[in-house]
Amino acid sequence: MPTGVALRDPREQLFEAAERVLLRDGPHALTSRAVTTEAGCAKGVLHRHFTDFDAFLAELVRDRVSRVRAQADTLLAAAGSGTVIGNLTGVLTELFGSVAGAIVGLLIFRDDLRARLRETTPVGIPILSEAAAMLTAYLARERELGRLDAAADVEVLAPTLIGSAHLIHADRTGAPPEAAAVRKAVTAIVGGVVRETEGEAG
Structure with a gap:
């Protein structure tokens, strides 16, 4: 039956x-x-x-990675609009407030899964690597538009933002962090290089 x-x-x-x-x-x-x-x-x-459970989990991670890449297109299209700090706060809150943050914990927990994913992602942690690339591209575009200092090191700023947002969201058992906590971290990291006009700030 x-x-x-x-x-x-x-x-x-x-x-x-x-x-x-x-x-x-x-x-x-x-x-x-x-x-x-x-x-x-x-x-x-x-x-x-799926051939086995690790193959299933690997496909789950790859599918969710593709969603981060789609999110990257949306963020890049937002360059020049809104505020840099607001855009970064929104994308980081969405990224780590979703299942993406939980998948990072899964990757850390399962050695076999990380090994399986090395076939397609030889370096870095999937999702975190894509998220860092997303922020790097976005910040570089904002720098081109003059909304970030020309000397801003976007390749340092991006992983710093990712690491801070991950730590803020790391307590799975606690209440989800407020957007204000993410915004405070974003402001501390990029506030010194943002060159938004008075009308854009907020």
Whole structure:
């Protein structure tokens, strides 16, 4: 007798189930059984679509990395509008307030998964590397537009912003940090090189 429910898009529904487990219970609780139970399907469904659980997790990470890259396009398009500090605060709050921050914890927790991802991401931590590249490109564009000092070292500023935002959001069991905390960190890091006009500041 069949168990579970039919999945219209099995891969995406399994990914979403994994995210819910990860956000609710943490990386230690993320098992194939926990994912299929959360998705309401038989355990065999996962193994029909992925060779093993680490292959499933690797695809989950790659899929979420692609979302960060899409977010990068949106941020770059925002260069020259709003405020630099406001744009950075928004993107960092969204990035680490979402499942992306939890996936970083998963990557740190699972050595085998990091090894699997080395096949396509030979250096750095996936998602954090893409996020740093996103901020570097954005800050470079703002520098070109004159909203950042010409001498601003965007390749140092970007990972500094990522590291600070990650630390602010690192306590998974506590209440989510307020945007004001992220903004305060962003202001401390880039405030000295921002050259926004009086009308733009805020």
